[in-house]
Amino acid sequence: MKYEAVIGLEVHAQLLTGSKLFCGCSTRFGSEPNTQVCHICLGMPGVLPVLNKKAVKFAVKMSLAVHCRINPRSIFARKNYFYPDLPKGYQVSQYTEPLSEHGHLEIDIDGGRKRIGITRIHMEEDAGKLLHGEGIEDSNFSFVDLNRTGVPLIEIVSEPDMRTSDEAVAYLKALRDILVYLEICDGNMEEGSFRCDANVSIRPMGADKLGTKAELKNMNSFKYIKEAIDYEIQRQIDLVESGGNVVQETRLFDSSKGVTAPMRSKEEAHDYRYFPEPDLLPLNVGAELVEEARSTLPELPEAKRQRFIIDYSIPAYDAGVLTATKELADYYEEVVKATGEPKVSSNWVMGELLRLLKEDGKNVGDCAVKPASIAELIGMIKKGAISGKMAKEVFGEMYRTGNPPAGIVKARGMTQISDESELAGIIDKVIESNPESVDRYRAGNVQLFGFFVGETMKATKGQANPQAVNKILKEKLGG
Ligand code: ADP
Ligand code: MG
Ligand code: ZN
Numbered sequence: 001m002k003y004e005a006v007i008g009l010e011v012h013a014q015l016l017t018g019s020k021l022f023c024g025c026s027t028r029f030g031s032e033p034n035t036q037v038c039h040i041c042l043g044m045p046g047v048l049p050v051l052n053k054k055a056v057k058f059a060v061k062m063s064l065a066v067h068c069r070i071n072p073r074s075i076f077a078r079k080n081y082f083y084p085d086l087p088k089g090y091q092v093s094q095y096t097e098p099l100s101e102h103g104h105l106e107i108d109i110d111g112g113r114k115r116i117g118i119t120r121i122h123m124e125e126d127a128g129k130l131l132h133g134e135g136i137e138d139s140n141f142s143f144v145d146l147n148r149t150g151v152p153l154i155e156i157v158s159e160p161d162m163r164t165s166d167e168a169v170a171y172l173k174a175l176r177d178i179l180v181y182l183e184i185c186d187g188n189m190e191e192g193s194f195r196c197d198a199n200v201s202i203r204p205m206g207a208d209k210l211g212t213k214a215e216l217k218n219m220n221s222f223k224y225i226k227e228a229i230d231y232e233i234q235r236q237i238d239l240v241e242s243g244g245n246v247v248q249e250t251r252l253f254d255s256s257k258g259v260t261a262p263m264r265s266k267e268e269a270h271d272y273r274y275f276p277e278p279d280l281l282p283l284n285v286g287a288e289l290v291e292e293a294r295s296t297l298p299e300l301p302e303a304k305r306q307r308f309i310i311d312y313s314i315p316a317y318d319a320g321v322l323t324a325t326k327e328l329a330d331y332y333e334e335v336v337k338a339t340g341e342p343k344v345s346s347n348w349v350m351g352e353l354l355r356l357l358k359e360d361g362k363n364v365g366d367c368a369v370k371p372a373s374i375a376e377l378i379g380m381i382k383k384g385a386i387s388g389k390m391a392k393e394v395f396g397e398m399y400r401t402g403n404p405p406a407g408i409v410k411a412r413g414m415t416q417i418s419d420e421s422e423l424a425g426i427i428d429k430v431i432e433s434n435p436e437s438v439d440r441y442r443a444g445n446v447q448l449f450g451f452f453v454g455e456t457m458k459a460t461k462g463q464a465n466p467q468a469v470n471k472i473l474k475e476k477l478g479g
Contacts, residue, residue: 002205003240005233006213007168007198008160011175012153013185014126014193015058020150021125022049022092022280027152029191033131033145041125041150043088048279051076055152058184059099059123060285060293062154065178065300066118068103073284074122076277084144085128093155095274098122099283105178106302107170108320116171117159126151160199160210165229169222172196177301181326189220196225200232201246211236212246216260218253228253232260304329312342321350328364331371338375348374352392356399368402369395377405384418384465385409418465420472423456426464427472430455441477452477 023040075097078090103118128146179185201211219225251260308319335345441448
């Protein structure tokens with residue numbers, strides 16, 4: 001039997017507000033444990049939460065960017081459970097009436113486009129963090145850091161529209177790009193600002209009914225997400241093929257072994273006893289706030305990609321690479337402004353620059369090469385002052401030092417000889433000192449042309465402009 005996998009994703013994104021969702025505590029990452037807490041986020045009895053307006057604006061922006069309908073009224077609810085990282089004994093989230101619903105996102109897959117439905121986006125507060133064992137003096141103890149309690153999150157729930165791990169990763173990358181473009185989330189997966197739970201099931205190819213799903217947790221990179229989903233699909237197929245049944249459960253991915261293992265089953269699943277948060281009014285998002293958010297939406301990755309293809313006449317492939325981050329797209333546009341040549345600029349940015357950055361594990365923001373320097377370099381090649389090969393060498397030094405190309409070329413004595421009268425003089429000498437070869441060439445041994453080019457290059461220590469050398473040699477040798 002052939003099987004098809006079905007995948008739905010739940011993404012938690014941390015919003016880039018300075019303060020928490022219901023109090024004024026800082027959200028800064030990496031501070032001393034338990035230094036960014038107050039009576040509100042610690043959940044002392046009788047305190048009153050106050051909703052962070054900026055967090056609402058950010059959540060509305062994201063909702064609009066993925067075409068969700070904003071509910072004019074949404075409700076905060078308490079999700080009750082006990083855990084040491086949750087001093088209040090409940091997490092404030094949205095349940096029956098979320099902030100927004102019915103959106104979608106398009107992904108590029110297998111040379112085509114596919115639309116993935118977004119069920120809902122709701123707002124909630126994060127819990128604290130438990131620190132176990134490693135890196136702690138006494139590994140018999142666990143410690144709790146409550147700096148993260150109350151930090152604002154949005155949860156973005158997809159429809160079960162994905163069929164492969166590649167589609168899941170494409171969706172996640174597109175989602176993350178949008179969050180980063182909107183400047184409402186830093187997208188940092190290692191620090192947990194962008195986290196994903198994957199729901200995976202299988203069904204016989206062609207079946208309508210969904211199979212029983214397992215939920216995968218604990219994946220903090222695209223690579224692990226892909227590995228975990230692929231492992232889980234195969235595990236479920238093997239299980240069903242050998243006569244077993246998939247049970248609904250939560251599984252953890254172990255990246256060192258590349259496997260998923262059960263964490264808790266449906267029977268042990270929490271009953272959260274959701275009820276409306278009595279200390280917060282329903283959230284009314286008016287048309288004014290929505291319009292304000294809409295008016296501040298920047299150009300999103302997809303729109304930018306299309307504009308690059310049309311305005312700059314560059315291939316779709318180039319446009320995709322160059323709009324991968326807003327930073328890179330902005331840099332490329334600066335280069336185009338300086339050079340006036342979109343395709344040549346794309347070749348340098350996509351080729352040499354990204355190659356060097358990748359080698360160093362750096363981003364374009366760390367790059368010392370000024371757009372004006374790239375323009376200068378391209379100008380030098382066009383004038384024939386340096387060859388394309390020399391330019392790559394020069395670019396390497398521009399990258400390392402941040403210096404403009406003219407100085408580098410001069411210091412290295414790299415100038416190319418393009419002056420035709422100067423080259424003609426050199427070529428005359430080459431011809432004079434090889435009379436025998438000249439005779440053979442003129443008698444029809446045209447392969448010898450390469451020999452004369454080589455001699456001229458030798459005489460100029462490789463600095464002669466090859467096009468000019470070809471042209472002059474042809475004239476002088478006659479043919
Ligand atoms: P739960 O109540 O268990 O959290 P939801 O219905 O809220 O389940 O769905 C959570 C996520 O799981 C959504 O992203 C949804 O698309 C996905 N999902 C639901 N059913 C399936 C299924 N049978 N296979 C794969 N994913 C699924
Ligand atoms: Mg759910
Ligand atoms: Zn606080």
